[in-house]
Amino acid sequence: DAKTTQPNSMESNEEEPVHLPCNHSTISGTDYIHWYRQLPSQGPEYVIHGLTSNVNNRMASLAIAEDRKSSTLILHRATLRDAAVYYCILRDSGTYKYIFGTGTRLKVLA
Amino acid sequence: GAVVSQHPSWVICKSGTSVKIECRSLDFQATTMFWYRQFPKQSLMLMATSNEGSKATYEQGVEKDKFLINHASLTLSTLTVTSAHPEDSSFYICSAREGRERTDTQYFGPGTRLTVL
Numbered sequence: 001d002a003k004t005t006q007p008n009s010m011e012s013n014e015e016e017p018v019h020l021p022c023n024h025s026t027i028s029g030t031d032y033i034h035w036y037r038q039l040p041s042q043g044p045e046y047v048i049h050g051l052t053s054n055v056n057n058r059m060a061s062l063a064i065a066e067d068r069k070s071s072t073l074i075l076h077r078a079t080l081r082d083a084a085v086y087y088c089i090l091r092d093s094g095t096y097k098y099i100f101g102t103g104t105r106l107k108v109l110a
Numbered sequence: 111g112a113v114v115s116q117h118p119s120w121v122i123c124k125s126g127t128s129v130k131i132e133c134r135s136l137d138f139q140a141t142t143m144f145w146y147r148q149f150p151k152q153s154l155m156l157m158a159t160s161n162e163g164s165k166a167t168y169e170q171g172v173e174k175d176k177f178l179i180n181h182a183s184l185t186l187s188t189l190t191v192t193s194a195h196p197e198d199s200s201f202y203i204c205s206a207r208e209g210r211e212r213t214d215t216q217y218f219g220p221g222t223r224l225t226v227l
Contacts, residue, residue: 034215043114043203043218044154087153096142096207098216100154
């Protein structure tokens, strides 16, 4: 199973953009990159996913490197409600399994 | 978005008893459901993959006789922790995938906190 590497924690000021990096150097050509976030004592919440091209939705943007060995989740204006653990996950194209890494704990400062 | 529910949200049981946790996809049919467990301050660990109408596939190191999974319908999967012990205390989370498209994602339930005394 391909693995992801993320910083353990990051801080951001409220109303400022946040760039959360993820390395996935062993990604295969058909693995999708998914991002979820998890608040304490809750299940993960879907944020965004992509394969090769950059993606945007109402929650965030996903920038994928040309070689697909890394990606960046971009929160355009962090709010206090964005404080969570963010997981970058590679979805196995055959089994559809998610293998969670350690995630990045994002702290948003008021 | 798609909604997945779990019941109960928390349960406390005595050592040696069995506990059943339900996972339901409320507004879609889930061809595949997944079960995870999460210890405090740790990430989610995949326990098993469950396809409707077939036997679950367990991850290495997960005892299939201890964690019984049933996926009898396209909207319901159950996880039964048999002969629970304190070390089974954890946060159990299910997810469901609709399976109509290659790009579709998993939607997670809110989790069930199990405490074994």
